[in-house]
Amino acid sequence: xxxxxxxxxxxxxxxxxxxxxxxxxxxxxxxxxxxxxxxxxxxxxxxxxxxxxxxxxxxxxxxxxxxxxxxxxxxxxxxxxxxxxxxxxxxxxxxxxxxxxxxxxxxxxxxxxxxxxxxxxxxxxxxxxxxxxxxxxxxxxxxxxxxxxxxxxxxxxxxxxxxxxxxxxxxxxxxxxxxxxxxxxxxxxxxxxxxxxxxxxxxxxxxxxxxxxxxxxxxxxxxxxxxxxxxxxxxxxxxxxxxxxxxxxxxxxxxxxxxxxxxxxxxxxxxxxxxxxxxxxxxxxxxxxxxxxxxxxxxxxxxxxxxxxxxxxxxxxxxxxxxxxxxxxxxxxxxxxxxxxxxxxxxxxxxxxxxxxxxxxxxxxxxxxxxxxxxxxxxxxxxxxxxxxxxxxxx
Numbered sequence: 001x002x003x004x005x006x007x008x009x010x011x012x013x014x015x016x017x018x019x020x021x022x023x024x025x026x027x028x029x030x031x032x033x034x035x036x037x038x039x040x041x042x043x044x045x046x047x048x049x050x051x052x053x054x055x056x057x058x059x060x061x062x063x064x065x066x067x068x069x070x071x072x073x074x075x076x077x078x079x080x081x082x083x084x085x086x087x088x089x090x091x092x093x094x095x096x097x098x099x100x101x102x103x104x105x106x107x108x109x110x111x112x113x114x115x116x117x118x119x120x121x122x123x124x125x126x127x128x129x130x131x132x133x134x135x136x137x138x139x140x141x142x143x144x145x146x147x148x149x150x151x152x153x154x155x156x157x158x159x160x161x162x163x164x165x166x167x168x169x170x171x172x173x174x175x176x177x178x179x180x181x182x183x184x185x186x187x188x189x190x191x192x193x194x195x196x197x198x199x200x201x202x203x204x205x206x207x208x209x210x211x212x213x214x215x216x217x218x219x220x221x222x223x224x225x226x227x228x229x230x231x232x233x234x235x236x237x238x239x240x241x242x243x244x245x246x247x248x249x250x251x252x253x254x255x256x257x258x259x260x261x262x263x264x265x266x267x268x269x270x271x272x273x274x275x276x277x278x279x280x281x282x283x284x285x286x287x288x289x290x291x292x293x294x295x296x297x298x299x300x301x302x303x304x305x306x307x308x309x310x311x312x313x314x315x316x317x318x319x320x321x322x323x324x325x326x327x328x329x330x331x332x333x334x335x336x337x338x339x340x341x342x343x344x345x346x347x348x349x350x351x352x353x354x355x356x357x358x359x360x361x362x363x364x365x366x367x368x369x370x371x372x373x374x375x376x377x378x379x380x381x382x383x384x385x386x387x388x389x390x391x392x393x394x395x
Contacts, residue, residue: 006055017280039287056285063282064348066274068246069230072253073267090321091161097317099126109302124358127169132162133343155338171243194241202255223269290365303366314339334386341378342371
């Protein structure tokens, strides 16, 4: 007899993630945190009502693809041009410093010997904590009336570049981490081929959507074609180039991000689909996987130290680079703290690491706890650092 349990599972996830999401929003935290808590409570760590199934696995994969596609669509290339070199320098140091120290911490704790696999796992952990998710930072700065300051605009621009670097690094590490991937040289050749493919496909698709933008700015077909393009890019990335599917999705969005009317319409329609079903399932599934009851003492100690290192490396990396760019101490500190929150991007990378077997099941809950902790601590630190900050002319 055919089972319809998946419908009940879907209903429970949608209701619980919305309820907990609204609760966390009341205390000025992203609804993402509530969705994760809902997954933890309903999963093996809580009441054990929900467990990972093939249905949840595939639905959450669509969820993360849509999230990255939307992130690409919402990238503001004009903002990047304004802050250019400074934001790039801040982003590069904001990636490299956490990559080295967070990855090194993993290696110190869990690598019993120097092997290729252990090195990849340590590097991937560094990549996860190189990510920046500034939604909570933007919300906090907005409430403080400082979103349009030099600090606010620099944080947003640097975070965009940070994400692009992180996605490229994910492509490299995921390619090297796959079974039967071949030599590192052949993997890098495939990745280079992928970016050539992105460029060629991008020119063609950009031209076609430009035509669509002029003739049918809000045609329903635009959203359908854009979504199909996103899935084709995701499939092609994995199937032909050994690159993570979410990389294909992100660059699909990036190609369409500066086509004004089409971009806005497509982003609106796809965000609705993502918000209604796929994103809640994705974040709840991460909570379900986060079995905190099985955390070892070593993993808990690792999580505690990683939390401190994750904060310090963003402040030192991004803040230090801002200081090199002749920003004041207060501005540099604000930028460093503003980049601390890992959030959705880091969660996406952690899940992808689980699928690639580059993140161990026993470590995954510790990583998720640290990611959530960085989201929670960011507004507190930002308020302390920036509350009485006033931007002077030329500052």
